[in-house]
Amino acid sequence: MSYKTKRPLSAYMLWLNSARESIKLENPGIKVTEVAKRGGKLWRAMKDKSEWEAKAAKAKDDYYRAVKEFEANGGSSANGGGAKKRAKPAKKVAKKRKKEESDVDDDDESE
Secondary structure: OOOOOOOOOOHHHHHHHHHHHHHHHHOOOOOHHHHHHHHHHHHHHOOOOHHHHHHHHHHHHHHHHHHHHHHHOOOOOOOOOOOOOOOOOOOOOHHHHHHHHHHHHHHHHHO
16 A cells, blocks of 8 residues: 655755754753744754755656656545544433433333
8 A cells, every 4th residue: 555755845844854963962951842942943044044045956856756746656646545533432322312212111001
């Protein structure tokens, strides 16, 4: 069974994945949220992001190519080709039926 390809990472996420360890080394004991905050500050301060933007563009092209191949091989694009929705659980009617049966029994006894 083949699954639809995951969406590609943005240039920022590609960069952050490569810079995460160095941020942790520079700031021992830093929380995950703080790593992301520092990464955001460093990313905004970067002057030349062309390397990461090129990698993101390549990943995006590869993604679109993989999606087209997936759909050509029988994948569905109608619902995103993802997992099927779970059916709604059946409504509980047992109590209602019991009540109706007892009402019918009461009617029979009164006759």
